[in-house]
Amino acid sequence: MHPSFAEDDDVVVNPSVQPKLDELVAGRVLSRRGLLAGGMGWAAGVMLGGCTVPTRPAAIGQAPAGPLRLGFAPVAKHTLDQVSVPDGYRLAVLHALGDPLQPGYEAWRGDGTELPASYDQRVGDGHDGMHFFGLGHDGGWDSRRSDRGLLAVNHEYVPSPFVLHPGGITPGAQRVGTEAHKEMLAHGVSVTEVARSADGRTTMVKGSPYNRRVTALTPMELAGPAKGHRLMCTRHSPQGTHTRGTQNNCAHGHTPWGTYLTCEENWTNTVSRAAGDDVRRTAAEVAALNRYGLPEGRNSPYRWHTAGTDDLHARWSSSVTAGSADADYRHVANTFGWVVEIDPFQPASTPVKRTALGRFSHEGAWPAPVVAGQPVVFYMGDDARNEYIYKFVSAAAWDPVDARGGLAAGSKYLDHGTLYVARFDADGTGEWLALSHGLAGLDAGNATYGFADQGDVLIHARLAADARGATPMDRPEWGAVNPLNGEVYMTLTNNRNRVGAAEKPVGAQLHTDAANPRSYADTSARPDGTLRVNRGNVNGHIIRWREAGGQAAAIRFQWDVFLFGAQADAPADVNLSGLTDANDFSSPDGMCFDSRGLLWIQTDDAAYTDVSNCMLLAAVPGVVGDGRQAPAAGGTSTLAGAPVTPATLRRFLVGPKGCEITGVTLTPDHRNMFVNIQHPGEGMPADFKAHRFGSHWPASQQEPASLARPRSATVVVTREDGGEIGT
Ligand code: FEO
Ligand code: CA
Ligand code: CA
Ligand code: CA
Numbered sequence: 001m002h003p004s005f006a007e008d009d010d011v012v013v014n015p016s017v018q019p020k021l022d023e024l025v026a027g028r029v030l031s032r033r034g035l036l037a038g039g040m041g042w043a044a045g046v047m048l049g050g051c052t053v054p055t056r057p058a059a060i061g062q063a064p065a066g067p068l069r070l071g072f073a074p075v076a077k078h079t080l081d082q083v084s085v086p087d088g089y090r091l092a093v094l095h096a097l098g099d100p101l102q103p104g105y106e107a108w109r110g111d112g113t114e115l116p117a118s119y120d121q122r123v124g125d126g127h128d129g130m131h132f133f134g135l136g137h138d139g140g141w142d143s144r145r146s147d148r149g150l151l152a153v154n155h156e157y158v159p160s161p162f163v164l165h166p167g168g169i170t171p172g173a174q175r176v177g178t179e180a181h182k183e184m185l186a187h188g189v190s191v192t193e194v195a196r197s198a199d200g201r202t203t204m205v206k207g208s209p210y211n212r213r214v215t216a217l218t219p220m221e222l223a224g225p226a227k228g229h230r231l232m233c234t235r236h237s238p239q240g241t242h243t244r245g246t247q248n249n250c251a252h253g254h255t256p257w258g259t260y261l262t263c264e265e266n267w268t269n270t271v272s273r274a275a276g277d278d279v280r281r282t283a284a285e286v287a288a289l290n291r292y293g294l295p296e297g298r299n300s301p302y303r304w305h306t307a308g309t310d311d312l313h314a315r316w317s318s319s320v321t322a323g324s325a326d327a328d329y330r331h332v333a334n335t336f337g338w339v340v341e342i343d344p345f346q347p348a349s350t351p352v353k354r355t356a357l358g359r360f361s362h363e364g365a366w367p368a369p370v371v372a373g374q375p376v377v378f379y380m381g382d383d384a385r386n387e388y389i390y391k392f393v394s395a396a397a398w399d400p401v402d403a404r405g406g407l408a409a410g411s412k413y414l415d416h417g418t419l420y421v422a423r424f425d426a427d428g429t430g431e432w433l434a435l436s437h438g439l440a441g442l443d444a445g446n447a448t449y450g451f452a453d454q455g456d457v458l459i460h461a462r463l464a465a466d467a468r469g470a471t472p473m474d475r476p477e478w479g480a481v482n483p484l485n486g487e488v489y490m491t492l493t494n495n496r497n498r499v500g501a502a503e504k505p506v507g508a509q510l511h512t513d514a515a516n517p518r519s520y521a522d523t524s525a526r527p528d529g530t531l532r533v534n535r536g537n538v539n540g541h542i543i544r545w546r547e548a549g550g551q552a553a554a555i556r557f558q559w560d561v562f563l564f565g566a567q568a569d570a571p572a573d574v575n576l577s578g579l580t581d582a583n584d585f586s587s588p589d590g591m592c593f594d595s596r597g598l599l600w601i602q603t604d605d606a607a608y609t610d611v612s613n614c615m616l617l618a619a620v621p622g623v624v625g626d627g628r629q630a631p632a633a634g635g636t637s638t639l640a641g642a643p644v645t646p647a648t649l650r651r652f653l654v655g656p657k658g659c660e661i662t663g664v665t666l667t668p669d670h671r672n673m674f675v676n677i678q679h680p681g682e683g684m685p686a687d688f689k690a691h692r693f694g695s696h697w698p699a700s701q702q703e704p705a706s707l708a709r710p711r712s713a714t715v716v717v718t719r720e721d722g723g724e725i726g727t
Contacts, residue, residue: 014291014384014385014386014387014462014466014472014508068596068597068598068620068727069620069647069727070598070618070620070647070648070650070726070727071726071727072086072087072088072089072618072650072652072726073086073087074086074582074583074646074650074651075615075651075652075653075654076651076654077581077584077611077612077615077651077654078612078613078654079609079610079611079612079613079657080613080656080657081656081657081680081695081696081697081700081704082656082697082700082701082704083653083654083655083656083677083697083701083715084653084654085652085653085717086652088719088720088721089717089718089719089720089725090717090718090719090720091715091716091717091718092201092203092715092716093698093701093713093714093715093716094151094194094202094203094204094674094713094714094715094716095123095153095190095192095204095713095714096108096123096698096711096712096713096714097122097123097124097125097127097163097164097186097711097712097713098114098119098122098123098164098711099122099123099204100118100121100122100123100206101121101122101123101190101192101204101206101207101211101212101213102121102206102207102211103206103207105118105121105122108122108711110708110709111166111709112163112164112165112166112167112709113166116178116179116181116182116185117181117185119182119185119186119213119215120185120213120215121211121213122185122213123153123155123190123192124153124155124185124186124187124188124189124190124213124215125155125156125157125158125159125164125186125187125712126154126155126156126157126158126159126186126187126678126679126712127153127154127155127156127662127663127676127677127678127712127713127714128153128154128155128156128249128250128251128252128662128663128676128678129153129154129249129250129251129252129253129262129263129364129478129590129662129663130151130152130153130154130252130663130664130665130674130676130714131151131152131252131253131254131260131665132149132150132151132194132665132666132667132672132674133149133150133151133152133254133258133260133344133345134146134148134149134667134668135148135149135150135193135210135345139345140258140345140404141258141345141404143258143668144668145668146196146667146668146669146671146672147195147196147667148193148194148195148196149193149194149667150191150192150193150194150210150344150345151191151192151193151194151204151665151674151714152189152190152191152252152260152262152342152344153189153190153191153192153663153676153714154188154189154249154250154251154252154262154263154663155186155187155188155189155190155249155712156187156248156249156250156265156678157187157247157248157266157269158183158186158187158302159678159679159681159682159712160682160683160686161681161686161688161693161694161709161710162179162183163693163709163710163711164179164182164183164186165179165182166688167688167689168686168688173306174303174306174307175302175303175304175306175307176307177307177308177313179307180302180304180307180308180313181307181312183302183304184215184216184217184245184247184304185213185215185216185217186215187215187216187245187246187247187248187249187270188213188214188215188216188218188245188246188247188249188262189213189214189246189249189260189262189342190211190212190213190214191210191211191212191213191214191260191342191344191347192204192205192208192210192211193205193208193210193211196667196672200671200672200718200722201716201718202667202672202716202718209347210344210345210347211347212344212347214246214262214342214351215245215246215247216244216245216246216247216270217244217245217312218244218245218246218351219242219244219350220242220243220244220245220246220335220340220350220351220352220353221241221242221350221351221352221353222237222240222241222242222243222335222352222353222355223352223353223354223355223411223414223415224353224354224355224356224357224414224415224416224458225355225356225415225453225454225455225458226334226355226359226455226458226459227240227241227355227455228240228241229453229455229456229459230325231331231334231455231456231459232331232334232335232455232459233325233326233331234315234325234326234328234329234331234332234335235311235315235322235326235327235328235329236311236315236329238326240331243332243335243353244315246262246264246336246340246351246353247264247267247270247336248264248265248266248267248269248270248336249262249263249264249265249340250263250264250265250266250362250363250364250383251263251265251363251364251477251478251590251662251663252364252365252663253339253364253365253366253367253378254367255341255367255376255409255410255413255414256367256370256376256398256402256403257402257403257404257405257406257409257410257413258343258345258403258404258405258406259341259342259343259344259406259407259409259410260341260342260343260344261339261340261341261342261354261364261365261378262339262340262342262351263338263339263340263362263363263364263365263380264336264337264338264339264340264361264362265361265362265363265383266361267333267336267337267361268292268293268294268298268300268333269300269301269302270300270302270304270316270336271294271300271316271317271318271332271333271336272298272299272300272303272305272316272317272318272319273289273294273295273296273297273298273317273318273319273333274296274297274317274319274321275296275297276296276297277296277297277319277320278296280320281320281330284449284450287448287449287463288449288460288463289318289333291449291460291462291463291466292333292337292360292462293384294318294333300316302316304316305317314328314329315329315332316329316332317329317332318330318331318332318333334359334459335353336359337359337360337361337362338353338354338355338357338359338362339353339354339357339362339365339378339380339414340352340353340354341353341354341407341410341414343406343407345406346406346407349406349407352407352410352411354410354414354415355455355458355459356392356414356415356416356417356419356458357378357380357390357392357414357419357458358380358390358392358419358435358458358461359458359459359460359461360382360387360388360390360461360462361382361383361384361387362380362381362382363380363381363382363383363476363477363478363479364380364381364478364479365378365379365380365392366378366379366380366478366479366480366481366488367481368481368486368488368552369481369483369486369552370398370400371398371552372397372398372399372400373397373398374397374398374551374552374553375393375394375395375396375397375398375417375552375553376393376394376396376398376413377391377392377393377394377552377553378391378392379391379479379481379488379490380392380479381473381476381477381478381479381490382462382476383475383476383477383493384475385474385475385495385496385497385508386472386473386495386497386508386510387462387472387473387475387476388421388422388462388465388470388471388472388473388476389421389422389470389471389473389476389479389490390419390420390421390422390461390465391419391420391422391432392414392417392418392419392420393417393418393420393552393553394413394414394416394417395416395417395418396412396413396416396417398413418434418435418436419434419435419436419458419461420432420433420434420435420555421433421435421461421464421465421468421470422470422471422557423468423469423470423471424471424473424513424514424515424543424559425514426513426514428514428558428559428560428625428639429556429557429558429559430471430515430545430556430557430558430559431555431556431557432554432555432556432557433465433468433469433470434468435457435458435461435464435465435468436454436457437451437453437454437456437457439468440467440468441467441468442457442464442467442468446463446467448463448466448467449463451463451464471513471515471516472510472516473492473515473516473543474492474493474494474495474498474516474537474540474541475492475493475494475495475540476490476491476492477490477491477492477493477588477589477590477591477604478490478491478589478590478591478592478602479491479591480591480592480593480599481593482593482597482599482621483593483595483597484597485546485550485623486546486547486550486552487544487545487546487621487623487624488544488545488546488547489542489543489544489562489591489593489599489621490542490543490544490591491540491541491542491588491589491590491591491601492516492537492540492541492542492543492588493540493587493588493589493604494536494537494538494539494540494565494586494587494607495516495536495537495540496534496535496536496537496538497509497510497536498510498511498512498516498518498519498536498537498634499511499512499519499536499634500512500519500520500633500634500635500636501634501635501636502635503519503634511636512537512632512634512635512636513636514636514637514638514639515543515559515561515638516537517561517632517634517636517637517638518537518541518564518573518574518576518632518633518634518636518638519535519536519537519633519634520535520536520538520571520573520574520633520634521533521534521535522534522535522538522539522567522570522607524567524569524570526610526611527610527611528610532607532610534607538586538607539564539565539566539567539570539574539585539586539587539607539608540564540565540586540587540588541561541562541563541564541565541588542561542562542563542588542591542601543559543560543561543562544559544560544561544562544621544624544641545557545558545559545560545624546558546559546623546624546625558624558625559624559639560624560625560626560627560639560640560641561576561638561639561640561641562621562622562641563577563588563601563619563641563644563649564576564577564579564640565579565585565586565587565588565603566579566584566586567579567584567586567608567611568580568581568584571633573630573631573632573633574633576630576632576638576640576643577640577641577643577644577649578643578644578645579644579649580645580646582646582649582650582651583617583644583646583649583650583651584608585601585603585605585608585615585617585651586603586605586607586608587603587604587605587606587607587608588601588602588603589602589603589604589660589662590602590604590661590662590663590664591664592664592665592666594666594670594726595668595670596670596727597620597621598618598619598620598726598727599618599619599620599621600616600617600618600619600652600664600726601616601617601618601619602614602615602616602617602660602661602662602663602664602675603615603616603617603660603661604660604661604662612654613654613655613656613657613658613659614654614655614659614660614661615651615652615653615654615655615661616651616652616653616654616655616661616664616675617649617650617651617652618649618650618652618726619644619648619649619650620647620648620649621648622641622642622648624641625639626641626642627639627640627641627642627643628640652726653675653717655677655680656677656680656695656697656698656700656701656710657680657681657684657694657695657697658679658680658681658682658683658684658694658695658710659677659678659679659680659681659682659695659697660678660679660682661675661676661677661678662676662678663675663676663678663714664676666725669724670724670725670726670727671718671719671722671723671724671725672716672717672718672725673716673717673718673725673726674714674715674716674717675714675715675717676712676713676714676715677697677698677712677713677714677715678712679710679712680694680695680697680698680710680711680712681693681694681695681696681697681710682694691707691708691709692707693709693710694710695710696708696709696710697710697711698711698713698715
């Protein structure tokens, strides 16, 4: 069995969830009374526990000229080692693992023998979240430009098999230093200039001065309330103002001022803690480390700390090894789990970790459309089972003069504000709970963890959210905001630890609730006749909400479930959205709205992959409340959005074997779409000597019999007639 380097977080570390259920039920009763008392004046038309059709809020963005219609034939499910797109479309690889960003570097060799240090100027591994920024003639951001731009791409992790190295990982108790070094440099972010030629093809501009790698070694500034906190102090930065590296960068965000946000998700994959460390810690420190998935004796899968005793390697162990915190790396774990801001237009600038947005397993950070004079709002998910959905509301009101303000604007809007966590109530409403020091339970008197100050609350946002009674969700992945009406969508990819209303939860399992309503046993037959054995919320769903009064900064909201993943032949209480062969899918993960209001949905699935590799679908969404109350498998009633049809949800792309489809961004003119193919062949048997891997993509795209190593890559999709994609 290969070691698990996958980004999926299998570790349930939220021990506080079970007691919260009773409190939640009580909270719902109170909320219901509040409704009856007329406390929800904003939600005219809402009926208690019933299905409603709310008034559509005033359009925020530019409405499309006509009705939005999908204009391509659905792509068939398959398990080939190929990327398939609709008839009339074509695709090309923009860049793949190991491609050099600069001249003077040899091409990727395909045998793992490139020098480790060369990865400082090569495309990293595990392509994930990304964003296209138009590059203006003056060298700054031009939000309307499509033919020249900067593409920022996350490189989340090094998938197994480790094709970076000649024969994969060298076995042994200690990692080989050169291998660890190469892996550190293969993490992080790449920024590359891309340009479209007259024939409509977009390619990477090798040697562009904008081309840049940010890695697990890059110097970083800390900013916001946790900057300079005693819990951020390390041997590298005794004042707690700086750190090195961003890694495990899953999804992303972009700002209204033209910067890129990269989000640190499964950072415990790179940070370890020694056995016996607990006795050197306070009880509160131990509680906090455990809540964040770092119990004593936990080795990260990469074990970089074993590759040497020097500072480069020692910093990956968050253990007490010296007499004071400024002489070791006991707090290094606190320097990961943040949203990091990068200015792609300033390649020499230092990335900044924005601590006001809280520390957890950040999937991404997605902005609401900005309104002059209103706060700037970002939505965020903590991707682990039973974790929460958050939003950040800036203290400063948006001033359009900052629209190209770079990191200075980031300091203005992202270092001061309020972090909230979401509670979803069974009646279809919800509330944002502030994580502000001194509020209910967020003070030194908290019995689980005493919060000294706001920096402490943000460093331990999960513990603060526990104390406020947030709703544990089925693994929040990507968010997206509908540019036409401000409604917010978030994927909840799956959760095997949900049990039905009549079942008894064991261990970290939770009962279903209205917002995480399905639990079922999928024991259907695979194509080969064997039985699947998946349980819980096997196929995931997409929740959405509308903020009160259409104000992104509002405290209350109305929600429903836009879409349920399912096999087309699943029972009606599983296939609640009415999926068919043209659009059935499992485990929604990546997602983005384009400016026309088309919603793109990507999958990271392991439940239905015997029928189809992971995929990308396009949706024309409705609005919150357009469906009905529905009984979900497992015995819980939910608020389901209107069923979809092949006219409103259609499969657009299917990837190669063993991949995840994650990361999607379009040029402003919608004529180029960038899609990431992450970890082809992951977890499948590999034989380095015989050149046999579970996937040989991207080489297999042109040459099905290829024996080349699999590589994560960005592909560019275009229409053969040069038209707009999707419609
Ligand atoms: Fe990296 Fe939550 O997926
Ligand atoms: Ca993801
Ligand atoms: Ca995922
Ligand atoms: Ca994956």
